[in-house]
Amino acid sequence: MAGSTYGQIAALQPTVPDNVPEYPLSLYRSATKEAQNLYNGRLYYIYDSREDEHQFFIDRKYEKGAVFYDGQRYDSIPMLYDIVKDELVIKHINGFEPIILQTPKVGFFIIYDHNYLNLKSGKDINPEMPTGYYDLIYNGKTKTLARRIKQRQEKINEKKVIALFPQKNFYYVYANGKYNGVHTRKSITRLFPGQKAELRKALREQNIKFRKDRERAIVTMVARYDELTKQ
Template sequence: MRFFTPCIFFILSVMGDCVAQLSDAKAITSENVPSYPLSLYKAATVDAQNLYNGRLYYIYDSQEEEFQFFDSRKLVKGTVYYDGQRYEDIPMMYDIVRDELIITHANGYENILLQSPKVKYFSVHDHNFKRFESGQGINADMKTGFYDQVYMGKTKILVRRTKQRQEKIVEKKVIALFPDKNFFYVFKDGKYHSVHSKKSLFALFPEQKRELRKELREQKNKFRKNREKAIVAMVARYDELTKP
């Protein structure tokens, strides 16, 4: 586990103090920056070089009310397992239109696009996303990409979160829209089953159908109002009912 960010800021602070003591107003170069703090900076960032070695990412449609990111258009700190290493407290955004993870460079000014095949998992906004290859850990008919692991009990639930960019014209101005659509998959009997309605969910648990209906009523979970909450509640209830 790498905890490099605090170290970077400390070293940069040391470098700044040293440079401030220079007698003239020369530009900061490798010649007038003390070699000891610089060597420390290089040592502290060596483990993060792979993380920040990606293409620049430019935020598109940044002025629109709707956005292409998961949950928020703001950078928030999260955890990512990338290229064999785990990094914490990394500012990031998840572009679910393109199914790509974006982080901010250590310099704080540039957004970097991570290579999706190198991202094993990441956590952001209290959600845990894991990358699956089609046919490997998921069904062959499920797309390769990031899936939100919303419930990981005996029975598991994955959510494929998507948005599609659309346009509408308002007063001769093109407005970008990003309606979202979530696909739910419940793991049972060795494979994932697509669930999109109460009927499709009850079909997976016919023997517990009556109890699951009762669960919805007692918890006042409206399937149409909050499908995700209702699915998680019923699957969790199913796990309780089928404990050995």
């Protein structure tokens, strides 16, 4: 499994750029004209569009990003990532209808400088981990993934139904031949007992409180482990 996991990530994962390239509209249309299969997906309905909270990653506005789709990379594509349905949505070339990309054809996509990989349960990741999009939050020797989940909920306020979209993040660190779910500082140091003191020191040096900034803390500890064990 280890070889499959590393192979998939190595093949699909480019270096995440500081900024997604912005191409002139003429070049964008020229490129997309030659790849109309990008726009052959199902129409997407943006639900609960008037609520304060939303179902998307970071923002409900389109963000230009990159997507590796059906064996080809496309840049400067306006997109949304619906976390509730785990679907990647792009803006149609005509500027109106949102389109859902066919998930099996998506290798990876980059949005807001986050690189999401489409990983298959039992092949790229552990059998108990669901197939879907995972955010590659650290791409060193010790790969680290985030699985972001939103569930639509409702509450009644003055006889009005209000939709809520609370988000949960689940983190996985690759160690000992598999991905390990981590949630606490102890769960990480348990993976790397020989570097326990140094990993804690890394958090103190950057004044990171694990519970307040969990994702940054996990990446900091894993990166320090790689630094300590590099050959």
